Amino acid sequence: MSYLSIRNLSARLKGRPDQILRRVSLEVAAGEVRGLVGESGAGKSMIGKAILGTLPQSVEITGGQIILDGTDLLALPAAQRRTLIGAKCALIPQDPLTALNPSRRIGPQITNRLVDILHWSRADAEKRARDLLAEVQIPDPERVMRSYPHELSGGMRQRILIASAFAAEPKLIIADEPTTALDVTVQKQILKLIAAMQARHGTALLFVTHDLGVVSKVCQSLSVLYAGYVLEDSTIPEFFHAPKHPYSRALLAATPKYTDPDGSLTPVSDAVIAATRAEVEAADRSAHV
Amino acid sequence: MLDGRSAIRRKLPARLVLSATWLTLLTLAAICAPLIAPKDPLAQDLFLGQLPPFWLQGHEPGYLLGTDSLGRDVLSRILYGARLALTVALTAGTITCIIGATMGLLAGFLRGWVDILISRAIDIWMAFPPVLFSILLIAVLGPSLTSIIIAIVVIDWTRFARVIRAEAMTQGAMDYVASAQVAGRTRLSTMVTEILPNVLPTIVVLLTLEMGISIIVEAILSFVNLSISTDDPTWGGMIAEGRASIHQAWWVLVFPLITLFLTVLSFSQLGEGLKDRFDPVLR
């Protein structure tokens, strides 16, 4: 039984026919790392937001289920759903520079969920925060907890956000391109850190990225999204050795291989894109009958 | 986001239309006051003092909105009061606009010592309590229509100067102005042909708002009994009287107040509506 299972999730812009998600189904088993790839605008972030309940007001869910640990989130009243998500899920955001509240110290930003939502004692929460900061290799956690975000570097802030995500021992973490906003040199360290933390805590991870190279290193399975439609759902070995969908094949050919970073690349051809479009639209039509 | 924007756009005509309608009606009423006013606004009749409006017990036919303590017809006085209010709005508003906008343009476009002088003057003006300043000016100049207009112009030119100065500064920093300069035009002609048309929408909006403000200032001045001669009907004067007899004859306060309220609201809504219309971001 999967920890998270999304079934036939559809979403669109309010009052418009534009589909943002088209009957998306995907599963994340407990402790599993699933990659979510697709071109920009494919709807990757929307899936994450739908799970966490942070969709923009202009977007409405038109059908489907999001089942977290056996409970359908979409069937719950808003308040219950919020506390459930707060207790069982966490987000590692994309941009560490904007994801910390500039007017509050770091310490409370890590401990607030533990104290306010999970009713830990303040002392326990602070001890937990210190341990986690040490675990993500922040020197002098005491001092950092008393700092304001603008006093810290981007890499440090992302470490803090990772620590904060793991604070309540969530069963599922959603990481939405957690390294794109960082320096190339820092990116690798942060990726390693996320992978290590995930392994140590046994947390399931939904990893949103553009980078197939990263996917091959971090993930166990993978969903390929195109225009809000899941084209392929495979394990990593399957995907890299025998991708099922022509679009996936083209995507692979367009990605530099980490074994051979200078090898020749072919961009995804217009023909493949047109064929994929047509397939998505055909699937849409058949779903509406 | 998109929805919000189109909602504003749909609302826009309504408030423009409503306010323009009210102001047009009022202007017509003011012009035709001698024809449509049921009574002589100055005629007193102590036997007919404090008559209630037509739907209340004890009213007299012909006195639609009742009478004040001296037996003068409230409706006729409101109609004649509109003449003074609109005269003040038009003349004071326009003169203030011309002087203030010129100052703002000069300061914002020429910069240098002109700007320093005008900006200092604005700072000093902003440190005066405006109502007190206008009352003081009327006391100095003696109560008359001209004094009211002078007082409004002297006090309110900074409203235009401040905004137009800032706009002229941003416009002056833009490329098209620099290229006009390179083409060998004098600074003053650049100001008139390049900057002025670009700040004109703002000027029109401010002018509309200023007309509403002028009417309020006039009302405040007649309220403290410093407007034109005390007999002539003014909204502010009627309000002052109504305030005094509020517990005996509320209608003496209520009707001029409603008229004043709608008029000021209309000028302001007209200005805001025009602002949305002109604002390129919303267009």
Added chain:
Amino acid sequence: MQFLQSVLLRLCTTLITLAGVAVIVFFVIRVVPGNPIAMMLPPGATEADVARLTALYGLDKSIPQQFLIWLSGVVQGDFGTSITTKQPVLQLVLSRLPATLELSVMALIIAIIIGGFMALTGTRLRGSKTEAAIDIGNGMALSVPDFLWGLILILAFGVLIPIFHISGRVTPSLPLPFSTNFYLTESLLRLRFDLWLDIAAHMFMPALALAIPLAAIISQLLKQSLKETMHLDYVTLARTKGYSETHVILREALPNAILPTLTLVGVQFTFLIGGTVIIERLFSYEGLGNMAIDAVINRDLPLIQGIVILFAVIFTGVNLLVDLTYAALNPRLRHA
């Protein structure tokens, strides 16, 4: 260091502004027609009486000379003597100042409470009918000045539903045990809640009239700024932690959204204080503004001068204070 420099610079321009106000008001009121001295004397006073009094008030000297004499007095804290009451201007003005200050601060507090509440409600219910209603209300409140709101309040709560006092500062028959003129504050400190209630009930209507336009400005600005903040990543992150929308608005967004509103409220507060002049008149409230209008009507030149200068000091002082608070509250600005 740079901070200190800019403070000094601000102080200098403030002084220049005040000097400008002093010069203008001094010369404007010398042009007042009507001889205030003649008005003071009983009918049948002789030419010599007039001349004696004119000399006493220094009105026989040339205007620049009068200005210098007045200025040297002001520097020593002597603003001259009121012509109507024959009391020192400074003493008169200071005796009325507390009433106006209490009224203005009360109005500011009411404006912040109403405006803040509207902004928070509008943000919490954004996109709903309630938000649209708040926007329309803001537009109305902004379009109509305090003078008209005052009249409307008088009608509504003085006549229609007479629950508040619409004239005076305190019920005249009440014995007042106060040693300062800060009645509202002092009644609270002396734990005289009966008096406090009476004074507050007198002050509430004029304060509300002054507060309505400012409340609308606060509501509009703060709502705008909150809405922008609500899109930021740290707010979204807080939502995923399980916090309610209300908590997210109050604890995460509000502290960051409030600073831009604060500066504007400072400037608007000076407009509010300027509005006390007519509002005090409207509600027969015995403050500075009411005294000022009487002074103009009575041609009491020294008193007018003193009051205008005092208002200018308050205005520039408030602006200065706001600038300094802003710089102090925003650490990044101070280090820059």
